[in-house]
Amino acid sequence: MTSVVDAAVKANPLWDFVTWAYKRDGVETACLALQNRLNADVNIILFCIWLSFRGAGTSNLATYLGTALKISRDWQRNLVEPMRTSRQNLKHVLETGSFAGAERQAAEALRERIKQSELDLEHLQTLALYALVTTGDDQGVTRSPAEQKDDAHNNLTVYFAASGIKLDPLAQTHVMRILTTIFGA
Numbered sequence: 162m163t164s165v166v167d168a169a170v171k172a173n174p175l176w177d178f179v180t181w182a183y184k185r186d187g188v189e190t191a192c193l194a195l196q197n198r199l200n201a202d203v204n205i206i207l208f209c210i211w212l213s214f215r216g217a218g219t220s221n222l223a224t225y226l227g228t229a230l231k232i233s234r235d236w237q238r239n240l241v242e243p244m245r246t247s248r249q250n251l252k253h254v255l256e257t258g259s260f261a262g263a264e265r266q267a268a269e270a271l272r273e274r275i276k277q278s279e280l281d282l283e284h285l286q287t288l289a290l291y292a293l294v295t296t297g298d299d300q301g302v303t304r305s306p307a308e309q310k311d312d313a314h315n316n317l318t319v320y321f322a323a324s325g326i327k328l329d330p331l332a333q334t335h336v337m338r339i340l341t342t343i344f345g346a
Contacts, residue, residue, distance in 0.1 A: 213312035310344035
């Protein structure tokens with residue numbers, strides 16, 4: 162099923178990267194663990210990594226991070242989180258057995274539509290993040306995957322510090338899982 166957002170916006174290298182990276186083995190699980198345990202923003206995590214992946218190094222993060230964090234905080238707080246809460250609450254209602262038969266099917270279908278709307282909102286958030294860097298001329302910088310991985314780790318360290326997120330050993334393992342999966346050992 163093609164979403165409204167997908168149909169409206171065809172080309173977005175950040176969104177292409179986010180969907181590619183998220184499908185990599187273990188990345189979704191690690192990202193959701195960081196989101197659920199530490200309230201980290203998955204789109205910002207992947208944005209920080211993408212800046213390095215595209216060859217931007219670490220120098221441009223400072224240019225974008227303040228605005229990116231504001232966009233994402235507002236977007237998450239006002240749009241994505243309420244949608245996510247509704248979806249999770251509906252899941253709980255379904256698990257408690259409040260609905261049966263056709264009513265249950267209708268509630269499950271509604272939950273799927275809410276989930277798709279949540280994804281559409283995250284896609285729009287990614288489009289807003291991409292708009293921050295469309296004028297950048299840092300693409301095409303040749304950096305080895307090891308350098309890109311180090312740059313991405315540095316970008317994430319800056320993001321976590323700016324967001325007041327303290328990584329415990331388990332969270333650090335999740336971060337390294339994401340980076341190793343995307344950039345290799």
